Amino acid sequence: KAGVTQTPRYLIKTRGQQVTLSCSPISGHRSVSWYQQTPGQGLQFLFEYFSETQRNKGNFPGRFSGRQFSNSRSEMNVSTLELGDSALYLCASSNYPGQGSDTQYFGPGTRLTVL
């Protein structure tokens, strides 16, 4: 099986712009979670989608949003980019929602740089 794929792998934007990142889960997985990784804050949970519904959300401002399509692919969007949004954005997929009992498989991430 192919693993989790994320596109693009690298992205450079300027402050005030918006950005959309894409994640394709492992075939058959219906749950997709997003994380932000920065040197200062470490790995932080953004949100989780299952069957096109947001099941869980972390403590991020409303500028961060996401959605999931019927084929389980997911996108996350960040509007009005700030310098502090520069980070590695990781996507993970699993069969079921909840990040305890079911193992999450991570993609390689999208490196976003905001200038």
Place this chain on the structure above:
Amino acid sequence: AQSVTQLGSHVSVSEGALVLLRCNYSSSVPPYLFWYVQYPNQGLQLLLKYTSAATLVKGINGFEAEFKKSETSFHLTKPSAHMSDAAEYFCAVAGAGANSKLTFGKGITLSVRP
């Protein structure tokens, strides 16, 4: 609420030496515990997972971890370090249920000296 503490940000060992990476957790419910590894410019790879089936968990690449409830610890060990083990290691905790979330520690960078 749940949390993970990984003491220290960097561990350096010689090739062939014991690797010990410490993790302490806090959880109000019986936890699921994980160790992930991240190589440069890559995502996270699961090393092992504790699910209460056994307190000693064996993972990939020769790593194992022991769950000690009395110490709220889940330390990662490997008897003999290899150069390819150099990476960043994250301990994480989650509860059960469909609304559980993974909470990660800050991570520990492992260096292996020849």
